[in-house]
Amino acid sequence: MTLSRRAFLKVCAIASGTPLVTVGPRGMPVALAQAPAPRPSADTPKKGGTLRVGFYIEAATMDPHLSGSKIDRQIYHNIYEPLVTLDTKLGVKPGLAESWQQPDAKTLIFKLHRGVKFHDGTDFNAEAAKFNFNRMKTEPKSVRKGEVASIDTVDVVDPYTIKINLKRPDAALLATLTDRAGMMVSPKVIQERGSELERNAKGAGTGPFEFVEWVKDDHIVIKRNDNYWNKQGGPYLDRVRYRPIPDDVVKLQSLQAGEIDAMDYVQPRDVAAVKADKNVVVVDVPSLAAFSYQLNHTRPPFNVKALRQAVAYSLDLDQIVKGVWLNVGVPANGPVPPTSWAYDKTIPPIKRDLAKVKAKLAEGGQGNGFTFTMTTPNLPINGQEAEVIQAQLREAGITMKIKLVDAATQLSDGNNKNFDMISYQWSGRPDPDGNSYQFFKTTPGISLNWSGISNPTIDALLDKTREVSNQAERKKLFSELTKILQDELPMVYIIHPIEPKAFSPRVRGYEAIPDGMMRFKDVWLK
Amino acid sequence: MGRLVLRRLGATIPVLLLVTAGVFALLHLTPGDPIDAMMAESVDATAKEHIRRELGLDRPIPVQYVAWMGKLLRGDLGRSIRNGEPVIENVSRRIRPSLQLALFAMTISLLVAFPVGIVSAVRHNTSVDRLGTTFALFGICMPNFLLALLLIFLFGVTLRWLPISGYTDPLDELVDGVRSLALPAVTLGLALAAVITRTLRSSLLETLTEDYVRTARAKGLSEWRVIRGHVLKNALIPVVTVLGLQLGTLIGGAVITEYVFALPGVGRLVVDAVFARDYPLVQGVVLLIAIAFILSNLLVDILYGWIDPRIRSR
Numbered sequence: 097m098t099l100s101r102r103a104f105l106k107v108c109a110i111a112s113g114t115p116l117v118t119v120g121p122r123g124m125p126v127a128l129a130q131a132p133a134p135r136p137s138a139d140t141p142k143k144g145g146t147l148r149v150g151f152y153i154e155a156a157t158m159d160p161h162l163s164g165s166k167i168d169r170q171i172y173h174n175i176y177e178p179l180v181t182l183d184t185k186l187g188v189k190p191g192l193a194e195s196w197q198q199p200d201a202k203t204l205i206f207k208l209h210r211g212v213k214f215h216d217g218t219d220f221n222a223e224a225a226k227f228n229f230n231r232m233k234t235e236p237k238s239v240r241k242g243e244v245a246s247i248d249t250v251d252v253v254d255p256y257t258i259k260i261n262l263k264r265p266d267a268a269l270l271a272t273l274t275d276r277a278g279m280m281v282s283p284k285v286i287q288e289r290g291s292e293l294e295r296n297a298k299g300a301g302t303g304p305f306e307f308v309e310w311v312k313d314d315h316i317v318i319k320r321n322d323n324y325w326n327k328q329g330g331p332y333l334d335r336v337r338y339r340p341i342p343d344d345v346v347k348l349q350s351l352q353a354g355e356i357d358a359m360d361y362v363q364p365r366d367v368a369a370v371k372a373d374k375n376v377v378v379v380d381v382p383s384l385a386a387f388s389y390q391l392n393h394t395r396p397p398f399n400v401k402a403l404r405q406a407v408a409y410s411l412d413l414d415q416i417v418k419g420v421w422l423n424v425g426v427p428a429n430g431p432v433p434p435t436s437w438a439y440d441k442t443i444p445p446i447k448r449d450l451a452k453v454k455a456k457l458a459e460g461g462q463g464n465g466f467t468f469t470m471t472t473p474n475l476p477i478n479g480q481e482a483e484v485i486q487a488q489l490r491e492a493g494i495t496m497k498i499k500l501v502d503a504a505t506q507l508s509d510g511n512n513k514n515f516d517m518i519s520y521q522w523s524g525r526p527d528p529d530g531n532s533y534q535f536f537k538t539t540p541g542i543s544l545n546w547s548g549i550s551n552p553t554i555d556a557l558l559d560k561t562r563e564v565s566n567q568a569e570r571k572k573l574f575s576e577l578t579k580i581l582q583d584e585l586p587m588v589y590i591i592h593p594i595e596p597k598a599f600s601p602r603v604r605g606y607e608a609i610p611d612g613m614m615r616f617k618d619v620w621l622k
Numbered sequence: 623m624g625r626l627v628l629r630r631l632g633a634t635i636p637v638l639l640l641v642t643a644g645v646f647a648l649l650h651l652t653p654g655d656p657i658d659a660m661m662a663e664s665v666d667a668t669a670k671e672h673i674r675r676e677l678g679l680d681r682p683i684p685v686q687y688v689a690w691m692g693k694l695l696r697g698d699l700g701r702s703i704r705n706g707e708p709v710i711e712n713v714s715r716r717i718r719p720s721l722q723l724a725l726f727a728m729t730i731s732l733l734v735a736f737p738v739g740i741v742s743a744v745r746h747n748t749s750v751d752r753l754g755t756t757f758a759l760f761g762i763c764m765p766n767f768l769l770a771l772l773l774i775f776l777f778g779v780t781l782r783w784l785p786i787s788g789y790t791d792p793l794d795e796l797v798d799g800v801r802s803l804a805l806p807a808v809t810l811g812l813a814l815a816a817v818i819t820r821t822l823r824s825s826l827l828e829t830l831t832e833d834y835v836r837t838a839r840a841k842g843l844s845e846w847r848v849i850r851g852h853v854l855k856n857a858l859i860p861v862v863t864v865l866g867l868q869l870g871t872l873i874g875g876a877v878i879t880e881y882v883f884a885l886p887g888v889g890r891l892v893v894d895a896v897f898a899r900d901y902p903l904v905q906g907v908v909l910l911i912a913i914a915f916i917l918s919n920l921l922v923d924i925l926y927g928w929i930d931p932r933i934r935s936r
Contacts, residue, residue, distance in 0.1 A: 156660070156704065164661040236672045239661055294706060312707075312715060313886030314789065341787050341884040345771060350786045353779045504654025504899045511658060 141605060143320075145621035146335040149614070150347045150356040154340040155316060158297035158307065160276040161232050164239045166523055169276060170360060171338060173613040175215075175301040175318055178278030179206055179225070180270060182609050186384075186436060186526050188270050192220060192280055192302065201265035201565060208256045212325045214282035215306045216299030222252040227283040229260070242534075243277040246562075265563040267570060268529030275526070275611070304331035304617040315339045330605070332620035348598070351376055357603050357621070360614065362596040364424035364477065370598055377599045381608045382435045384524025386428055386531055388589040389470065389517045390510070394548040397468050398516060402460035404585040407517070409456060410492035411485060412448040417591050420481045425593035430578035431531040433592040435610040437567060438528040440575040445589070446582055453492045465493035468516040471509055474500035478519060481590070510546040518546060520587065526611055528574050533558050536577075536586055549586035630923060634916045641912045642694075642905060643687065649901055650683045656703045656899040677703060679901075690905060699909070700902035702895075709906035712891065717873075717910065719789050719803075720880075720887035723810065724872035726803050728865070730811030731818055738815070739822030740849065746827060754819060761816020770809045770882040777805060787884035806883040810876055814868055821864050825857040832856070858929050866922030870915035 156165040160172050181191040193206040212220040229250045232240040246266035251259040262269070272278070285293060285300040293300060297307035302325070305318040316338040320331045339356065341347040344363050350356045352375055362370055362378060371378050391398040391407070398404050413427035427445040432438045457463055470485070472478045482498045489496045496517075501509065509515045522544075524531055534543055537558050538550040554577065561573045581587070595612045605618045656679070657670045674680050678689065693700055699709035742754035778786035784804050792799025829835065830853055838848045877889035888907060895903040926933045 236669065236676075238669060241669055291706065312712075313891075339788060339884070342890070343787075343882045343884070346774060346787050346882055346884065349774055349779050353782060353786055355778075355786055355788075502654070502897055504656075504659040504897060505652070507658040508653045508655055511655075 139604070141330065141332050141618070141620040143332045143620070144334050146337055147333050147358060147603065147616060147619065147621065148356040149336060149338045150341045150350055150359040151338055152340070152342055152344070152347070152360065154313060155310070155338070157294040158300070158310065159293045160279040160281065161228075161235060161238050161240050162294065163276060167360075170614055171316060171318070172276065172279060172301075173303075173615050174305045174336065174617070175297060175303045175307050176279040176281065177301065177303045178275060179208075179273050179280070180278060182271075182274045182526055182611055184607065184609055186271075186610055188274060188526075191274070191278070192225075196270070198565065201563065202262040204260040204262065204269065205253070206258050206260070208258070209325060210256055212302050213323065214285070214299060214302050215321060216282050216284055218282055218284045220280060220302050221255050222258045223255070224283050225258050225280060226250045226252055227286075228280050231281075231286065232277060240277045243272050265565070267562050267565045268527040268533070271525070271527030272530070305333075305336060308335070313340070330618040330620065331616070332605075332618070333616060336616055351598055351600065354600065357600040358606075358614065359598050360612075362598050364420075364422045364593075367422065367424055367596055370596075375601065377601050377603070379597050379599065379606065379608050380424075381595045381597055381612055382433070382610050383593055383595045383612055384433050384435060384526060384531070384610055385522060385593050385595070386431050386433060386524060386589060387425075387519075387521045387591045387593060388428070388431075388587045390515075390520050390535075390547040390587050391517050391585060392513055392515055392547060393550075393586065394513050395516075397460075397462070397466050400460045401584065402456045403462060403466065404588075405583075406453045406456035406460060406462075406492070406494065407489065408446045408582075408585055408588050409449045409452045410489050410494060411446070411588065411590075412488055413445050413590060415488070416481060416484055420477065420484055421591055421593065424596065425591040428589035428592045430581050430589055431535065431587075432528045432574055432578060433524060433531070433610075435592075436526075436528050438571045438574040440571070440578060443575065443578050443582070448488070450492055453494075457493065465495065467495040467497065469497040469499050470517045470519070471499045471501055471506060471515045472519040473506055473521075474502060513546065513548055515546075517588075520544075520546070523612070528570075529561060532574070532577060533562070536581070545586075547586035549584065551580075551584060554580060554584070626923060626927065627920065630916075630920050634913075637916065638909065638912055642691070642909055645905060645908045646687050646690070646901075647683070649896075649899070649904055650686075652899070654899045656901060659898050660704055679703075690902070694909075699906040702903045703900045704895075704898050704903070709902050712903060713888070713906050713910055716886055716888045716891045716907075718791065719885050720873050720876065720889065722792060722799075723803055723806055723876060723879075723885065723887060724869060726800075726807035727810035727814060727872060727876075728869065730807055731814035734811070734815035735818035735822060739819045739826065740854075742819070742823045743826035743830065744845070744849065746830075751823075754823065758816040758819040758823075761812050762820070764813065766809060766813060766878045767882055769812065770805070770879060773805050773809060774882075787882075789883075789885050803885075806876075806879050806885055809879050809883075810872060814872075817864060817868070818861060822857065822861050825860045826853060829853045829857040855929055859926065862922055862925050862929065866918045866925075869918040869921075870911070873911065873914040873918075 151167055151170065153167050155168050155171055157163050157168060160176055178191045179193040180188045180196065183189045192209055192212060194209045195207045197205050199205065208222060208225065214220055229244060229247060232238050232244050233247065246262050246264055246269055248261045248263040251261065253259050280302060282300050295310060300307065304321055304324050306321045308317040308319050310316045317335055319335045320333060324331060341350060347359050348362065348366055348370065351359050352373060367378065370376050391404050393399055417423060417425055417427050426434060429443045429445040457465060470482055472482050479500060486496045486498060506518065510518055522531060535545055536549055536554050537545060538555050539545050557573060557577050561570055564570050564573065599606065602622045604620050604622055607615065607618065657673050661670060678686060690700065701708050702712055738754045738757060742751040745751050774786050777784045785802055788802060790798040790802040792803065835848060835852055838852045873888060876887060877893050880887040880890040888910065892904060892907040895907060
């Protein structure tokens with residue numbers, strides 16, 4: 097596949113345009129109105145069938161409040177529902193809440209849909225929502241605590257209205273509630289079954305599909321919720337069956353041979369071949385992700401700003417994106433991806449400039465170059481990227497050693513600041529806050545700020561992005577932040593990847609939302 | 623024989639102690655933390671501390687080892703850190719596909735290796751022998767994952783005769799189960815067949831030059847009866863040794879094959895557990911693999927006695 101930066105942005109534009117993008121034969125994006133509109137009978141959604149989905153790894157838990165794994169979310173978005181959800185443009189639209197208002201910066205009021213029932217038959221209402229927020233805040237094993245930290249209390253105004261009182265303004269909270277932090281679990285299931293929910297989510301959600309079974313190491317099955325409250329569109333599928341297939345090649349072959357109907361991710365190296373296969377439909381889903389390297393500010397050599405800049409000016413991002421990622425993504429100018437409303441296309445990614453490198457090396461007191469180590473996951477594409485970067489740096493007179501590690505070692509090295517330069521591949525969050533705040537805010541103790549940057553200007557700017565609720569103003573603040581980051585360089589950004597997903601041509605109605613989650617409500621099988 | 627078994631079982635205790643202590647120490651010396659690995663995206667230090675305390679991971683390593691040993695003596699292998707499930711349940715679920723795969727692969731390898739090995743030895747230095755040795759060399763040189771992918775491409779994608787990945791228990795559904803295990807079993811079986819063929823061939827060649835073989839031939843016995851009655855049994859000792867070692871490896875170490883074919887076996891479990899730094903799970907699986915090795919070696923010792931009565935009497 098050859099996809100230029102311009103073409104990629106076009107794809108983003110298509111995916112985020114008003115008409116929803118859905119899969120047509122041979123991967124052609126087909127515009128389709130959300131409400132059932134008259135169209136040829138062959139393209140009329142029909143009920144029935146089992147969709148078989150291949151994932152790279154098994155789910156970890158069925159409890160959204162305790163989940164720290166990306167793969168879990170893929171399943172949750174079909175059995176649970178958040179208060180608000182995302183449209184293809186990353187705008188926030190109603191979910192379990194039919195509307196919301198923000199009377200002041202520290203108050204958020206949600207009007208909930210009436211007539212929504214959990215799969216166990218109990219009502220979803222304001223009390224249930226309050227129960228869920230309290231659980232996320234107080235359950236000792238809750239992984240959501242950080243996400244709902246700005247919430248002080250939740251009041252039940254009437255049976256279908258809740259008022260969220262914030263400790264401090266948090267403009268990013270609404271977008272955070274589109275994922276696990278906004279997902280509502282049946283209080284009855286939590287009270288009666290407790291920790292069993294981790295393995296068995298029967299009755300727990302309100303979503304278009306109900307949990308059926310999880311045979312460990314083999315499959316998870318969910319079935320259509322025939323009593324689903326939202327009568328527009330699907331669910332159409334009888335069942336969805338998820339299977340872990342760890343090997344990428346085998347997963348792809350399973351799709352080509354018709355053993356599965358959908359897979360979560362196609363490796364860049366396979367994209368071109370798969371696009372040529374008429375038995376497979378590829379959907380390029382522009383992601384929220386930002387892949388980068390953190391530079392350790394707390395020890396030499398990268399406690400010297402000029403040396404961080406020397407590294408950044410040595411890199412040719414176009415070459416990396418083209419040669420390593422085979423153009424399945426675009427060079428990154430900072431933490432905000434092109435899918436976001438906050439992306440500023442007027443800020444170019446840092447350009448390679450060997451003359452500047454020379455000047456910066458001299459400024460940093462290392463006129464003859466210096467040596468450092470890069471820590472990166474021991475995966476093929478990471479290894480390749482490391483080698484290309486190593487070669488580019490060598491041309492600039494900088495020597496880089498490569499240390500390949502497994503994920504657990506990478507996390508440990510990062511948290512303990514035991515690195516010079518370390519890979520960080522962040523899956524991204526719908527609000528730009530999720531791609532920036534926790535990486536650059538001065539935070540004592542554990543945080544994603546592995547670089548150890550502590551900069552009052554950046555801190556103030558980050559706080560301001562949370563206080564201001566006007567989107568245009570926030571966009572300006574994120575642009576300003578991006579420019580400062582390009583100078584301070586706590587992280588060297590490489591690519592905003594595309595996350596291609598592949599389907600059998602039988603699969604129709606898939607809507608590509610840049611958070612990469614596969615929501616099957618309106619999907620049907622031809 | 624009873625004494626041999628008892629003596630062998632007695633010798634396993636120090637082995638198991640050494641293995642578990644060694645693995646425990648190595649795991650904890652490896653950088654990485656199970657709670658960080660589990661909650662990668664969470665920056666909430668208090669939640670992590672809470673879980674660490676609850677699981678006893680905040681205690682000194684020797685204390686943790688003694689606690690683990692104490693539980694083990696009461697028959698409790700602990701719980702997986704990652705999914706909270708008892709280790710014994712995790713392992714017992716995974717051991718079944720691994721055992722079935724090992725037996726299936728072993729059967730295939732014996733069915734291939736014995737005829738090829740015998741014919742190669744008897745028709746020594748002929749084109750049949752050269753074909754046999756070429757097959758053996760090919761099987762040994764061919765990496766598992768490559769053979770697996772080639773088999774998948776041929777039988778799964780192109781011909782569509784067999785499923786590409788996944789596992790069905792043959793005890794639940796015989797035909798589907800055998801089909802799901804066919805490609806992985808052939809992958810493992812062919813490599814094993816190659817090793818056995820070579821061992822059997824050279825062992826047979828050596829035995830064929832023995833005096834008693836010449837005597838048997840001189841007595842006028844048919845070549846087949848000479849082979850069956852005098853040569854084969856005497857040539858089996860090295861083959862049984864190889865088989866015993868391979869059985870242990872097959873049960874715990876078919877990692878790549880299990881990974882490629884998405885089989886939920888023990889090999890994949892231990893690798894995933896190491897990546898997640900799921901200490902109790904790794905300990906449990908390693909213990910199991912060690913026991914599998916010990917048992918298969920014990921089986922080999924017993925077989926030695928059956929094949930060669932002189933060993934029994936020693």
